[in-house]
Each structure stands twice: as C-alpha cells, then as structure tokens.
Amino acid sequence: xxxxxxxxxxxxxxxxxxxxxxxxxxxxxxxxxxxxxxxxxxxxxxxxxxxxxxxxxxxxxxxxxxxxxxxxxxxxxxxxxxxxxxxxxxxxxxxxxxxxxxxxxxxxxxxxxxxxxxxxxxxxxxxxxxxxxxxxxxxxxxxxxxxxxxxxxxxxxxxxxxxxxxxxxxxxxxxxxxxxxxxxxxxxxxxxxxxxxxxxxxxxxxxxxxxxxxxxxxxxxxxxxxxxxxxxxxxxxxxxxxxxxxxxxxxxxxxxxxxxxxxxxxxxxxxxxxxxxxxxxxxxxxxxxxxxxxxxxxxxxxxxxxxxxxxxxxxxxxxxxxxxxxxxxxxxxxxxxxxxxxxxxxxxxxxxxxxxxxxxxxxxxx
Amino acid sequence: xxxxxxxxxxxxxxxxxxxxxxxxxxxxxxxxxxxxxxxxxxxxxxxxxxxxxxxxxxxxxxxxxxxxxxxxxxxxxxxxxxxxxxxxxxxxxxxxxxxxxxxxxxxxxxxxxxxxxxxxxxxxxxxxxxxxxxxxxxxxx
Numbered sequence: 001x002x003x004x005x006x007x008x009x010x011x012x013x014x015x016x017x018x019x020x021x022x023x024x025x026x027x028x029x030x031x032x033x034x035x036x037x038x039x040x041x042x043x044x045x046x047x048x049x050x051x052x053x054x055x056x057x058x059x060x061x062x063x064x065x066x067x068x069x070x071x072x073x074x075x076x077x078x079x080x081x082x083x084x085x086x087x088x089x090x091x092x093x094x095x096x097x098x099x100x101x102x103x104x105x106x107x108x109x110x111x112x113x114x115x116x117x118x119x120x121x122x123x124x125x126x127x128x129x130x131x132x133x134x135x136x137x138x139x140x141x142x143x144x145x146x147x148x149x150x151x152x153x154x155x156x157x158x159x160x161x162x163x164x165x166x167x168x169x170x171x172x173x174x175x176x177x178x179x180x181x182x183x184x185x186x187x188x189x190x191x192x193x194x195x196x197x198x199x200x201x202x203x204x205x206x207x208x209x210x211x212x213x214x215x216x217x218x219x220x221x222x223x224x225x226x227x228x229x230x231x232x233x234x235x236x237x238x239x240x241x242x243x244x245x246x247x248x249x250x251x252x253x254x255x256x257x258x259x260x261x262x263x264x265x266x267x268x269x270x271x272x273x274x275x276x277x278x279x280x281x282x283x284x285x286x287x288x289x290x291x292x293x294x295x296x297x298x299x300x301x302x303x304x305x306x307x308x309x310x311x312x313x314x315x316x317x318x319x320x321x322x323x324x325x326x327x328x329x330x331x332x333x334x335x336x337x338x339x340x341x342x343x344x345x346x347x348x349x350x351x352x353x354x355x356x357x358x359x360x361x362x363x364x365x366x
Numbered sequence: 367x368x369x370x371x372x373x374x375x376x377x378x379x380x381x382x383x384x385x386x387x388x389x390x391x392x393x394x395x396x397x398x399x400x401x402x403x404x405x406x407x408x409x410x411x412x413x414x415x416x417x418x419x420x421x422x423x424x425x426x427x428x429x430x431x432x433x434x435x436x437x438x439x440x441x442x443x444x445x446x447x448x449x450x451x452x453x454x455x456x457x458x459x460x461x462x463x464x465x466x467x468x469x470x471x472x473x474x475x476x477x478x479x480x481x482x483x484x485x486x487x488x489x490x491x492x493x494x495x496x497x498x499x500x501x502x503x504x505x506x507x
Binding site: 086088089092123124125126127128172177178182183184185212213214215216218245246247248276278279280281282284311312314315317318320344346347351352353355 | 387389391392394396397399400401405409410411414415416417418419420421425426427428473477478479482483484485486487488489490504
C-alpha cells in the first residue's frame with residue numbers, strides 16, 4: 001500500500017494561483033502575477049503582498065535578492081512536498097511521503113513582448129522514468145498592451161493552461177478535476193485576454209499537444225471565461241469550454257461567483273453543467289460544483305471547501321462529494337506550511353466506502 | 367437575485383438532482399472507458415497515457431484496448447481462461463476471474479483497492495461487470 005501510494009501521488013501537484021487572494025488583496029490575478037491567468041512568477045505587487053502577509057517577512061525576491069538579475073529577467077520557482085496519512089477505505093490506510101513539485105520559472109521581457117518558461121520535474125512515465133522526468137510544462141510568448149502593468153490587453157501563444165474555472169492550486173478540487181482544468185492539463189494554445197479591475201475576459205483556443213502526444217489534454221477546443229466585478233468585493237462570471245477528442249465531445253458551461261467580506265473572508269463558487277457525448281454511443285449530463293470559503297487570520301489562511309460531482313444526472317447514486325479543510329501558514333515570504341484534509345463520500349455516504357487524507361505540505365518559493 | 371442567494375444556489379447544486387430509473391447505459395468498452403475509467407482511473411498521475419502506471423492506460427479508448435491486449439486478465443472470465451480451468455469456476459462468481467473486477471471491489475495482491483483515492487460507485491461496478499460478462503465487447507477497433 002505504502003509504495004503504491006508513493007508512486008501514484010508522486011509529483012501530484014503543480015502550482016496554479018491562489019484565488020483566495022482575489023478581492024481581499026487585489027482585484028485581479030494579474031495584479032500580483034506576471035501572467036494574466038495568475039500563477040507562477042509574482043509581480044512587484046505580488047512580492048509585496050507575499051512579504052506583508054507572512055509571519056516573519058524576509059526579502060520576497062528571488063533568492064532573497066542575493067542573486068542580482070537584469071531588469072528584463074525575472075526568475076522564480078516552487079518546491080513542494082507532502083507527507084501524512086491516506087485512508088483509501090476503512091480497511092486500507094497508510095502513511096505517505098511524496099514529492100509534489102520542483103519547477104523553475106523564467107520570464108524575459110523586451111518592451112511589450114515577453115517569453116515565459118516553466119520547467120522542471122514532472123511525474124515520469126512508468127518504466128520510462130529517465131526520458132520523461134524533466135519537461136517544460138509551460139512556455140509561451142506574450143504581448144501586452146501596457147508593459148509592466150497587470151491590466152489591458154494580452155495575447156499569448158504557446159503551452160499553458162487555458163483560463164477556466166476558479167483555478168485553485170488544489171487540483172483535487174472537483175471544478176479542476178472534473179471541470180476542465182485537470183492536473184497537467186496544459187497544452188498548446190493561443191489566447192486573447194483583457195484584464196481590468198472591473199472586468200476581465202479570456203478566450204483561448206487549444207490543440208492536443210503535437211510534441212508530447214501522451215499529454216493529459218487529449219482534445220482540440222476552446223474556452224471562454226469572463227468575470228465582472230459588479231461591486232468592489234463582488235465578482236460574477238460565466239464560462240464555457242468545448243473539448244473534442246477522437247473518442248468524445250465534451251461541452252462545459254458554468255457560472256462563477258466571488259464575494260469578499262472586508263479583508264478577511266472570501267467565498268467563491270463555481271458550478272458547471274457538463275454535456276459529455278461519447279462517439280460510439282452514450283450521453284452523460286453532469287454537474288460539477290466547488291464552493292470554497294477562505295478566512296485570513298494574520299499569516300494563516302483557512303479554506304473550507306465543498307465539492308460535488310454528479311457523474312450522470314439521469315441516475316441516482318452516481319454522485320460524489322468531498323469536504324476539504326486546509327490551513328495555510330505563510331511563515332516567511334518564501335515558506336508556506338499547509339495542513340490539508342479531505343473527506344470524500346459516494347452519494348453522501350449512501351453508496352460505497354468513504355475515503356480521505358490528512359497531509360502536511362511544505363512549499364518553498366524561490 | 368442577491369449574492370447570498372447565488373451562493374446558496376452553488377451549495378444546493380450539490381443536492382440530489384438526479385432521477386432514478388433502470389441503468390440503461392451502454393455496457394461497451396467505449397462508454398465504460400470514457401464515462402468511468404477515464405475520470406476515475408485515467409487521471410494524470412495514475413493510468414493516463416502520460417503516467418501509464420503498470421503499463422495500463424485508461425484515458426482513451428485506444429489506451430484501454432492496448433492495456434487489455436497487454437493484460438488480458440483484466441477482463442478474463444471462466445469461459446475464457448486459457449488453458450481451461452475449473453479451479454475457481456465451480457461457483458457462481460466466475461466474474462472474479464477478471465483482475466479488473468478484483469481490483470475495483472477487493473484490491474490487488476497488496477490490498478490496494480482501485481481507484482486508490484475513492485471507490486467506484488456500485489452502479490459503475492455493476493456496469494463494468496455486465497460488460498465483462500457480455501464478453502467485453504469493443505476490444506477490436
């Protein structure tokens with residue numbers, strides 16, 4: 001059991017953004033990140049937030065500003081690992097320790113154009129570990145209307161995750177796992193995006209990776225995601241995605257809502273309706289829902305999440321639910337300690353055995 | 367609609383909205399792969415083409431076919447055991463000859479029931495069982 005889990009969960013994490021900060025720290029993801037989608041390298045404002053939020057501060061820049069960088073170059077990275085206790089069913093429980101992420105980020109900016117690269121270790125292919133351990137998960141060329149600012153028009157071409165859903169770093173959340181942005185779901189894409197404190201829209205077309213045919217995203221398609229800040233602490237959004245693989249066609253449509261209460265509490269949710277048509281016969285209509293409440297207590301962030309997935313709305317007892325309780329402690333501007341807990345059920349416990357985990361995760365941002 | 371109502375709607379979306387009638391989903395390799403195996407077993411770090419844990423791939427129809435070709439015991443039943451055997455076929459549970467059924471109901475030799483993170487629903491297990499009992503149609507493209 002132990003060894004199987006070590007294999008299965010190894011590298012089971014890749015950084016996305018921390019949408020818990022939107023509306024309580026800044027209006028947009030690009031207010032703190034160089035990417036209009038959020039995640040990865042932090043902007044000057046993001047670095048300031050990382051320092052001010054953390055317990056003991058420390059210089060938030062790359063290697064504590066000890067490594068001088070030219071003004072056109074930004075470097076960073078994320079290292080993550082976790083250990084804890086995993087309960088697969090009532091008779092099967094085991095301690096686990098596993099690596100999650102070891103990636104370097106780089107962005108080179110020349111006027112309105114920039115090149116962004118994320119590279120490092122990935123979960124290697126079984127019995128092909130040496131050849132597949134290292135990869136570049138993301139690399140894209142970006143043009144932005146207002147260089148150095150986190151708003152305006154953006155155009156991106158390259159390999160990245162299309163903007164869709166809440167985009168939590170916690171990839172087990174159902175709106176990621178079942179809702180169109182699964183772990184390692186990056187692929188080649190082109191996006192036109194507009195970000196403003198009052199509204200944003202992201203339109204992305206993507207294709208199945210022609211270079212790495214074993215990549216997780218198997219289809220061609222597109223996404224549209226839009227969000228309007230109807231009040232300074234209220235945001236409403238809508239989204240759609242079409243994904244066509246050689247085996248099936250999946251259409252997603254959803255709504256997103258985010259409401260902050262002061263600078264301590266944010267509640268956000270994503271509900272998606274998914275129409276899944278299998279070419280050889282069979283149709284599924286599904287519902288995916290993730291609602292997360294986030295509360296800041298000084299350098300500690302508490303997340304309480306409820307996830308629901310209806311595999312096929314035509315039948316009872318095909319739904320599953322997960323309750324997540326996570327506590328992030330931002331010890332320094334680079335070090336985060338995360339206690340993450342999940343309890344997962346089938347049909348609210350009426351069908352099959354429940355499962356869950358308790359893990360302590362260490363996250364070091366370079 | 368105010369924001370509070372919207373959030374309650376988001377939460378209520380998790381309530382049981384489904385109807386209940388006889389399971390008439392297609393018991394075919396294509397449907398079972400796309401509806402059950404891909405989302406539950408074919409995740410990135412398990413049986414995706416990217417990871418191919420134990421050389422089993424369940425995130426595409428071609429992947430499932432190739433995995434069964436490599437590991438025919440996944441869908442073996444008593445009447446298809448080669449050479450013919452009656453050792454485990456003297457009782458009614460001949461479906462237990464299928465390694466796939468064994469791992470999703472009881473576990474592998476190390477006791478790991480699959481999928482590791484969450485059991486399949488009973489309805490999905492019954493549909494997979496029906497497919498295998500029917501001779502696992504769809505193995506040929």
